[in-house]
Amino acid sequence: RYGRAAGSVQLLAVSKTRTAEEIREAIAAGQRAFGENYVQEALDKINALNDEDVEWHFIGRIQSNKTRQIAEHFDWVHSVASIKHARRLDEQRPGHLPPLKVCLQVNVSGETSKSGFAPDELEEAVAACCAMPRLELMGLMALPAPVDTEEAQRRPFRMLREMRDKVATGQCPLPTLSMGMSGDMEGAVAEGSTVVRIGTAIFGART
Numbered sequence: 001r002y003g004r005a006a007g008s009v010q011l012l013a014v015s016k017t018r019t020a021e022e023i024r025e026a027i028a029a030g031q032r033a034f035g036e037n038y039v040q041e042a043l044d045k046i047n048a049l050n051d052e053d054v055e056w057h058f059i060g061r062i063q064s065n066k067t068r069q070i071a072e073h074f075d076w077v078h079s080v081a082s083i084k085h086a087r088r089l090d091e092q093r094p095g096h097l098p099p100l101k102v103c104l105q106v107n108v109s110g111e112t113s114k115s116g117f118a119p120d121e122l123e124e125a126v127a128a129c130c131a132m133p134r135l136e137l138m139g140l141m142a143l144p145a146p147v148d149t150e151e152a153q154r155r156p157f158r159m160l161r162e163m164r165d166k167v168a169t170g171q172c173p174l175p176t177l178s179m180g181m182s183g184d185m186e187g188a189v190a191e192g193s194t195v196v197r198i199g200t201a202i203f204g205a206r207t
């Protein structure tokens with residue numbers, strides 16, 4: 001419907017609050033990438049599923065005292081929201097693992113309660129993270145405030161894509177746009193999302 005190439009949007013299954021058994025069902029159905037928000041909860045599941053070949057993505061708010069565990073146990077982090085946290089993840093990523101793939105979270109709605117870089121901080125953050133040897137800067141992530149109409153949903157996603165086009169460099173082309181959840185994925189795909197983060201539409205409502 002939106003002219004996107006087949007295979008150009010990856011499905012990240014958001015498994016927070018879900019059990020290892022529920023994740024196994026999704027793996028059996030062919031899903032390979034899972035997103036988690038809480039470090040301890042995630043580590044329990046990563047351990048329980050260490051016989052499975054899956055990718056783990058950290059998508060929650062980062063606390064400084066948890067960066068080591070994130071750097072040691074995840075393949076991706078979508079929610080890098082400060083240069084300080086990027087630096088810690090870079091320093092703490094073990095040498096035997098490939099560089100940690102990261103996205104910078106951008107506060108596209110301008111809400112003071114939301115974490116993320118302000119648009120005018122982004123260029124400097126991209127330059128800083130691009131130079132960190134144990135990180136592979138992949139792109140940008142947005143978690144916009146919920147709104148009702150598809151046009152209103154699309155606006156922050158369009159902003160994120162345009163910001164990416166502005167701050168991308170030859171050295172850091174930022175191919176990833178992590179945007180879209182169960183309630184707004186259609187607008188996100190229309191605006192160029194390359195990863196949709198879907199929880200309830202896969203696993204049902206969280207209690």
Ligand SMILES: *Cc1c(COP(=O)(O)O)cnc(C)c1O
Nearest residue numbers: 014059181182183197198199200
């Ligand atoms: C929980 C969560 C999602 C998934 O939300 P659903 O509405 O259940 O699809 C996506 N991204 C982030 C950052 C989340 O915390």
